[in-house]
Amino acid sequence: MNYHIYKESPFQTIISFHKLIEILEQIATTDTMYRADYAKAILKEIEAIPQLKNGITDYADIKKYELIIQHLLADLFPTALTHNEIKAVTIPFQNFTFNYTERFKNILANAGSDFDMSIRNFDAHQFYINNCCLILKAYYKQNIDFNKPFFYDIPDKNGVIYHYRILYNADFMEIIPTEKAVSLTQEDIDLLIDNYNAIDLWKEKFPEGSWILKGFGIITLFDATTENAISILKTNLIKSDIKKISSTVEIENIFKSIFKIENLHFGFVIYNSEEKKFIRPKQYKNDIKSFIMSDTEQIDCGNPFFGCSFNNLLENSEPFVISNVEQFALLPGSEIMGQHLLHQNIKSCVFAPILKDDKLLGIIELVSEKARELNSVNATKLDLILPYLVDTIERYNTDKQHQIEAIIQREYTTIHPSVYWKFKQESEKYFDTLNHTKDYILKEIIFKEVYPLYGQIDVKSSSNFRNKTVKEDLKKQLSMLLDIVSTENEISKLMLLEQRKFELQSQLEQLNEPLRADTEQQIQRYIETEIHPLLKNPKSSPETKKREALYFENLDEKSGMFYHERKKFDNAMAIINKKLANILDQKQVEAQQIYPHYYERFKTDGVEHNLYIGASITPSKPFDILYLHNLRLWQLQTLCEMELEHHYLKTSLPYELDVTSLILAFSSPISIRFRMDEKRFDVDGTYNARYEIVKKRIDKAHIKGTLERITEKEKITIVYSHSQEESEYLKYIKYLQFKNILEPEIEQFEIEDLQGVSGLKGIRVKVKNTQKKSREKISYQDLLNELN
Structure with a gap:
């Protein structure tokens, strides 16, 4: 474990147990024999080490007198609670601790030797000013509430982050001014409390090392992992821009802390109620995964892939929990879904609905690589999280709808920005009267006394060009059909084919005349009703079938006609x-x-x-x-x-x-x-x-x-x-x-x-x-x- 010690401070720090020793001296003079004997024994043990009372400035001496200090602090660190309490001796706000309880020792041992023991979001600037505030409160008796919640974020041996709330006890400390200390007036104090960020001003009023902090503090940690992880997640989800939400890895770390599962992974899909489909939300930063959909962008909820597994989730809006995916995959109707999960090395999972007014917005997916790690019991923790996810998804849907409406207005309507103010003005009048009994009739939007300008740039003879391309496509199509009919007629000698050949030839010659308005429709109808059925004859020769295949390859999918020149x-x-x-x-x-x-x-x-x-x-x-x-x-x-x-x-x-x-x-x-x-x-x-x-x-x-x-x-x-x-x-x-x-x-x-x-x-x-x-x-x- 690495300690981060702040060098600049208004204090000269002296670790001293003098207040505790004074209490022991009082106990030694009482009539209670066993307590007096105990106090006398401790005092006798420390008698040869006067610096325990006078003060220690070299932190290395703490290690030297570790056992004696442990005996001295025995009343404050009872052996019966050492495996329950997370407690140590410290200097307030300084990342230096010693005399740990056994539980605290185990936590630090699991964190590893590379762990940096430091307060979350706490820097040298805050350290200096908080120490100054300590002086204002303790020495100048100012009613200043400067103790915001402090946290240590400590990983366990599996890498799961635990969040511990820090509680300080400063009963065994005293603050003493030196000759360098600046005497402050009330005006000075008022100026300081109005300028928290003016570090130079604080250093001017509290010069470095101008006060003595003598004694020791006690730090107690409270495991607030679940509450704090939810708070971090909430902070993340309320960001105004949904694209700024943290990456999947950061969100997964939050869920790992809540569920205390090392290999837990997080996924999410949006539910489209209009199309009854699951959709991956592309708008999220770094594209949040979905284990239901894998690489698919969207999937129909009626897809056989789900079997009957999701019926309870979709119809009753209840979480779908699989504690053992391998056993689940053996159940009739669940094989496809089960194998899909196993293929992703998922052995247990929870799929929980996100609901708003009984309307399904999406599904949160939690999966683990170990069987039974996720189950119906710990799935209840999602009740603490889902309300914040509901607000986020609802905001996402609202923002998306607003963006869609903006696109519709920009791309599909003629409400130009220059006149938007007039439409907005009239719409606001209408909106303001919606809840009134009297109906408001929208007024017509009129702009008087405006000067018009009209201009155009037009393709010359475009109709002639278009008719020319129509003719060319029709000629190519008729020629190809004529070739097919002629080839088949030579083989089969059918009189009907001879007639169709004559009709195709006539229509081809007709295209040498100016194109009439209905020519294209007449030819298309003739080809579809008279020619195409002939081409489906299974007895056609191999040569004819080859030509027919080439013909159909040239047809446009939408129109069923040749569309080469026109295209x-x-x-x-x-x-x-x-x-x-x-x-x-x-x-x-x-x-x-x-x-x-x-x-x-x-x-x-x-x-x-x-x-x-x-x-x-x-x-x-x-x-x-x-x-x-x-x-x-x-x-x-x-x-x-x-x-x-x-x-x-x-x-x-x-x-x-x-x-x-x-x-x-x-x-x-x-x-x-x-x-x-x-x-x-x-x-x-x-x-x-x-x-x-x-x-x-x-x-x-x-x-x-x-x-x-x-x-x-x-x-x-x-x-x-x-x-x-x-x-x-x-x-x-x-x-x-x-x-x-x-x-x-x-x-x-x-x-x-x-x-x-x-x-x-x-x-x-x-x-x-x-x-x-x-x-x-x-x-x-x-x-x-x-x-x-």
Whole structure:
């Protein structure tokens, strides 16, 4: 055993038995003969060693006079209690002890020679100040309660940690000031007790070695292992962040202390009541084990693996205890479960339900490598632990639910952070009236006087490309079926096969014509009802069966059709949308710094976005029209970056798809309303409907007097209706030309009249993409990996 002695102290420590000797001298003069004779004998024995009364400063002398000290302390350490009490002589707060009872000796012997005898969570700083507080209480008579619980954590020979509460008896000590001692006023004392952590101040008022601590203390240890281990576990489990809970090893050590079992192991699973499954909780630090599930992530509670073993646990919510797994594995219906446990070297175990309001939250697993170490008797100790586990698992489930709701709001709804305050405000009003008799009707969320900005970047001729890929897949599928039918017909000479061959040939020729809306569905229905049943003929030739197997390998699992070219096209569209949407989302973070505004985007055959800015959306910040102009310039520049990104991206795709870009400038403020049925914002009222009409019809419009679309590949088209909008955007274009982002040429034109809308004009300008961009070539496979 190693002692840790603190060197700095306000005390000069003198181990002295003078107070005990004075008591013996009084007993020696009494009339009680046997007590007097005993006291006289002890006094005579120590007469030749005056330092026992005057004081010992060299701790080595303690060992020298060990036997005599033991006789001197016999009244305080009765032989009859030596195997029961955990007791020794000590100096308060100092890790130095001697004259142990037999039980204390055995505890230290089992701890081993390498054990460090030190107070838990106690350092030199606390040691110094606690000694000073001892002086304040004993000498200055201050009512200071400074004795917090102290513990020794001592392992036994098997490594199980025992926790002992330390109790001090200072009846045989006295505190004496030296000439170095500082005389303290009440103001000094008040200053000290208000500054516990100011070590320099304490050392100033109590200089090192300025007081004498004379005598000895008695330390008594109380075995508080179970209570203390539960307290440590509780402290661990109440941490706000469940990911900061200690590792499995540390938790296992706590359970080992509670159950006093060396090779005890701990596991845990969560119960999903909706799916009736056990699930391993990945959110825990270092992934807590599960001996029920082993390496499986989740398992159905109705799995035959459990047999009838868990019925009592699941139905009656009672612990399932196996004191002897080897015998359990021999019982009918328990063989699989028993062998599963034995394979993990588990010989006894306890599976206890964690319940909240009679609802099963999870199962705590305790297992041992020895039979009968865990049993129904010591399993009752779990009653002390389970309440804290219930709170932890309930908090875990609540936190998880909150995170899921946050994800749903972020990923699946259109409640943007800029307008969240309005929804929260209305929801709080609704919540506050839930317990009132009068029903509260949720008010509609409306933002008035906001300026709209709309933009899109669209894949050009995407419908034509999609139809082309559909045709190619259908042709390949029909050709392969035609080949199979022709081969089988040559062998069997069946007239029905000849007819099917004719029908397949006709449908193949039909695909040379423009694709009709129902062509794909008609061909798919024909193949499924007329051709596929023929391919299941068990009398088919080996050659035909080989071709049929190859055909079915090429079918898509979901659609039952060929999906090769369409898949490449869909992937190309998904890659374009993801790349362009990422740029827009990243740039939006910057745009919100200009002035907080509402933002939403949609992925179609390209990426669309709506922006709304105004004082009603951000009432906490004064609005100026300057912010609108700033946002318009941001929008134009962002579309330029998206165009440029696509230019360098398209060469890596299986289809070289072009995009067109469009901005709609609208200077009149409008109102937007949250549509509860659609869970999205839309313009409010017929007065603002013109903006929505223009937005929906403009991208297919033509330049007035021509058949040319207003949008063109690698160019950005700006649609407007007022001269001030034209002047504003021409300034932005000129600025971006100066920054070498746009080409010098600017096209301006009138737009054909749309249904219900006339007088629109347009500006079109090409994004500069002739400069070589310093970037590494990305392969199509890399893009697919990124997509997935």
